[in-house]
Amino acid sequence: TEPHAMPRFPSHQSVAIAIAVLVVTALGACSGTGETREPGADRTRVTYRCSDRQIIRVLYDYTTPSAPVARVVVKGQTFEMRSVRSQPGSARYSTESGLRDGHGLQWWTRGSQATLSEMALGQSGSEPVRIASCVISR
Secondary structure (H helix, E strand, O other): OOOOOOOOOOOHHHHHHHHHHHHHHHHHHOOOOOEEEOOOOOEEEEEEEEOOOOEEEEEEEOOOOOOOEEEEEEOOEEEEEEEEOOOOOOEEEEEOOOOOOOEEEEEEEEOOEEEEEEEEOOOOOOOOEEEEEEEEOO
């Protein structure tokens, strides 16, 4: 007789990823989280409250999965930001448009937290400067 194969269990990393996906899905489904999913569309509206008392509203648009977009409303201006490479577990968007001439913006989220930063354009090696630290409005 053949020996029975040992059952294969998912790796700890696979389990952690599955749990993270479930938590994020559950948080998005909760009422009062500042998130609104548009019916029939791959879009989510999120309201953030920032450390400087500023309110930032974002429409995350995933209708083109290979090119997600975040439409970020800052101080009454809407900036369309394209997804750029980020660390695992976070999402980062940027645009060459900004609040000041010669500066672009970066929106970086991780869980319920987000950071808005400003970048000087055309200056290699310049680091983004944080403008606001934000959390999803509850």
